[in-house]
Amino acid sequence: MRSLLLVWLLFASAAGAADYPRTVVDLAGRSVILAKAPQRIVLQDSNDLLTLALLERDDPLRAIVAWDNNLASSDPGLWRLVAQRWPQARTVHEIEFAESGQLDIESLLRTRPDLIVARLGAKAMIEGTVLESVLQRLGIPLIYVDNEIDPLINVPRSVELLGRVLGRETEALAYLDAYHASLAHLRERIEGLPSPKVFIEARAGQAGGGACCHTQGPSGWGLLVENMGAVNQGSHYVRGDSSDVALESLILSKPDVYLMTGTQRVRRGVSAIPFGYGADAGQVRDAMALLLARPGFASIARSPDSCVVGLNHQFYNSVFNVAGAYYLAKAFWPQAFADLDPDAEYRRMIATFTTLPDRPFVFFQRLCFAEVAL
Numbered sequence: 001m002r003s004l005l006l007v008w009l010l011f012a013s014a015a016g017a018a019d020y021p022r023t024v025v026d027l028a029g030r031s032v033i034l035a036k037a038p039q040r041i042v043l044q045d046s047n048d049l050l051t052l053a054l055l056e057r058d059d060p061l062r063a064i065v066a067w068d069n070n071l072a073s074s075d076p077g078l079w080r081l082v083a084q085r086w087p088q089a090r091t092v093h094e095i096e097f098a099e100s101g102q103l104d105i106e107s108l109l110r111t112r113p114d115l116i117v118a119r120l121g122a123k124a125m126i127e128g129t130v131l132e133s134v135l136q137r138l139g140i141p142l143i144y145v146d147n148e149i150d151p152l153i154n155v156p157r158s159v160e161l162l163g164r165v166l167g168r169e170t171e172a173l174a175y176l177d178a179y180h181a182s183l184a185h186l187r188e189r190i191e192g193l194p195s196p197k198v199f200i201e202a203r204a205g206q207a208g209g210g211a212c213c214h215t216q217g218p219s220g221w222g223l224l225v226e227n228m229g230a231v232n233q234g235s236h237y238v239r240g241d242s243s244d245v246a247l248e249s250l251i252l253s254k255p256d257v258y259l260m261t262g263t264q265r266v267r268r269g270v271s272a273i274p275f276g277y278g279a280d281a282g283q284v285r286d287a288m289a290l291l292l293a294r295p296g297f298a299s300i301a302r303s304p305d306s307c308v309v310g311l312n313h314q315f316y317n318s319v320f321n322v323a324g325a326y327y328l329a330k331a332f333w334p335q336a337f338a339d340l341d342p343d344a345e346y347r348r349m350i351a352t353f354t355t356l357p358d359r360p361f362v363f364f365q366r367l368c369f370a371e372v373a374l
Helices: 002-018 046-055 070-074 076-085 087-091 105-110 120-126 130-138 151-166 169-190 221-227 247-253 281-292 313-317 321-332 342-353
Strands: 022-025 031-034 041-043 064-067 115-119 142-145 197-201 214-216 242-244 257-262 307-312 364-368
Touching: 022 151, 041 046, 046 064, 046 070, 046 151, 046 169, 070 076, 076 087, 105 130, 115 120, 120 142, 142 151, 151 169, 151 221, 151 321, 169 321, 169 342, 197 221, 197 247, 214 221, 221 313, 221 321, 257 281, 257 313, 257 321, 281 307, 281 364, 307 313, 307 321, 313 321, 321 342, 321 364
Parallel strands: 041 064, 041 115, 115 142, 197 257, 257 307
Antiparallel strands: 022 031, 197 214, 214 242, 307 364
């Protein structure tokens, strides 16, 4: 029996190796040839570790040799959870992919990568640079993925792409079947409901000093809102991906739904909403109350009983953004979706498709002007 099992394992290994070289098409539309199954991967953005957590469920860090650890700063609560589950995450070699295009290429090459996974948003700072020419000269493939520019469209495409790159098509398909089914169920219930005017204040309070109001146009949260059948007011005010909108404009337009996103990213002198793993619901409420009490802000209210909704900022940039879509439905149509439990949907996805531990989190909060001393 033992010898028979050994023969089978050798056969399976040879069959897997025979699948390479393979050609994939990345999110930039580029055809990329992979000579072999990647064994030494560099992530330009460590947030993509969550996609690997779906595909390499027991050990998503198995092949990671370096990354720009954006996850640690953008979502400290989730980073602590990841590092608790896979302690080796704390020892992964860190490389900064600066927005200016500056990069320590020698440090990168010392990790001997056989694949670079980069965000589509980083394409401009890589294309036509020394890094691109070095990778081409050394035959190191680079692929682009995307979770943030067009979230509900590009997350499935990126999961499918990485599933093929890693030879994890079965795991990718299982998650995408559930992803599309959840989204289809949500959209079926939304059909026929009125389209609210929504303004999203992204990372509310992070500018400090009572500043208001930074938003996203037809990208990121803006496209998530539009793909949910609502009207993103940011697309009306903002020509590019994101910008500030004057409070006076919002007072005149009075959105039907005002949504603030927040994160546990901490900076001195700011009043961000600390959504995330390990968050304290009281602190979340207090942070929102401070934002509602900003000078003149109450004038955006359509009526005395108007409320503001807060939501975890990271959902627009997450492979689990379909759970974020559930929270949006709850925010936009609270009566129609009174029975919806987005927390449970998120926990179900995590438990079904990853080995991340179940830990307390606060991702959503509704606070009304009448509850706040203005």
